[in-house]
Amino acid sequence: MAAENRGPQVEAVAILFLTLSWVFVSLRCYVRSVIMKSFGADDWLAAAALVLFSLYCTFVLLGVRYGTGQHLDNLPKEDIPIAVKWWWCCELAYVSSTTVIKASIGIFLMRICVKRMQIIAIWVTMGVVILFSVFYFFLIVFQCRPSTYFWTQYKGASGSCVDPSVITSSTYAHSTISAVADWTLGILPIFLVWDLAMNPRTKVSVGLILGLGAIGSTATIVRIPYIKQLSQGDFLYSTTDVAIWSTVEPGIGITASAMATLRPLFRTFFARSKLFGSTPVQSSNTTPWPASKRPARGRYFRSGSSAVDAVAEEELGLRSDIGKGVGITTVINSTNVNELDGKGKRGKGGKEEY
Structure with missing residues (x-):
């Protein structure tokens, strides 16, 4: 059997998306806490998702060190159980991080959500995702008896595991629910901005910005055909594509949802940059982000078009007076x-x- 090693591919993808997620979530935290002064529950969840994703990537890198992406026949026997153990930990961190980031996206959309049906759609979507993810999480934990048998079986330990088809079918279901949730949360912004007092061009741009958080669905869909690898032999090598796309999915979701909050940062940069011919603000009485009249943090407007427009301006940084001297x-x-x-x-x- 050829000594093929796809571990470096898995490692490179993990490092890339770990770096991107830290950069963009850090920028998100700066925008929400310093510029907008509106650090909310969705931002805390985004930070939690980043921590979980960081754990996931740590497990991935440890798994690569001991054999992820390589044929079992080419590995030292003592390394195989260790690599499989880290693979098992990756599954748990993957489910946790993807669930938390979807909850973050849903709560972010509810900041400008107005109609009752929109609110219900978001809550139903998040509820289904969370409930099935909890079920899937514990299925992974207890798929073997004892749980440690998942990797100690390679040491000759005694135990049993559920039929691999059960895990495969549940993984298909989890991926399908995740993709549907991503598309639901991605399309919903079209209806959220439809009635706002904005010109069509701005509506399109805002809709696209809000829909960024659903880009992770592309990785989820691409990952689905590779799920069958979970029931194949030569486990660490045959599941390489699943490992790669399981990293891309939360990585894209965390990065894209953070990008959706960065409009105020870009507007501030363009306003203050001499490259774009902006005039620095001289008056101490003028601030690029005037204090808003939005309700106390944690409350959202539910009716009234002018109120909704105010929230949209505050949350998405749609102010047009940034950088203009008054x-x-x-x-x-x-x-x-x-x-x-x-x-x-x-x-x-x-x-x-x-």
Whole structure:
């Protein structure tokens, strides 16, 4: 059997998406906490998903070190159980991270959600995803008796596991539910921005921005044909494609959903950059992000188009006055025509301007 090693491919994908996710989630946290001053539950969930994804990538890299992506016949016998154990840990971290990021996307969309049916659609989607993910999580944990038999079987330990077809079928179901949830949360923004007081071009751009969080569905769909590898022999090598796309899916989801929150950062950059001919704000009375009149954090508008537009501006950074200097005119009304102006001259009437 050829000494083929696909471990470096798995390792490269894990490092790439771990780096991207940390960069963009860090930018998201900066935008939401510093620029917008509106760090909410969806942002906490995004941070939690990042932590879980980081654990996942750590398990992936450890698995590659001991044999993930290689043929069993080419590995030292003592390394096989270790590699399989880290593969098992990857499954748990994968389910956890994908579930949390979908919950984050759903709550983010609810910030500008108005209609009751939209709210119900989001809650139903998140509920189905969470319930099935919990079931799938525990199925993975207890697929073998004892659980450790999943990797100790390669040491000759005693135990038993459920039929591989059960895991394969459940994985197909989990992937299908994930893809449907991603598409639901990706299409819903079209209806969220439809009634907002924006020009068509802005509506399209905002809809696309909100829909970024559902890009992970592409990786989910691509991953589905490879799920059959879970029931094949030569486990560590035959499941390489599943391992790669299981990394891409949450990596894209976390990165894209973070990108959906970065519009205020880009607008601030373009406003302050001399490269784009912007004039620095001179007045201390002018701020690029005026204080909003939105409700206390954790509450969302449910009705009223003007209120919805205000929330959309606040949450997505749609302000048009960023970076523009605002002149201040002070008007002093005076009833005494004999008062002196600031230059020692008599006023001409009822008011003077400075």
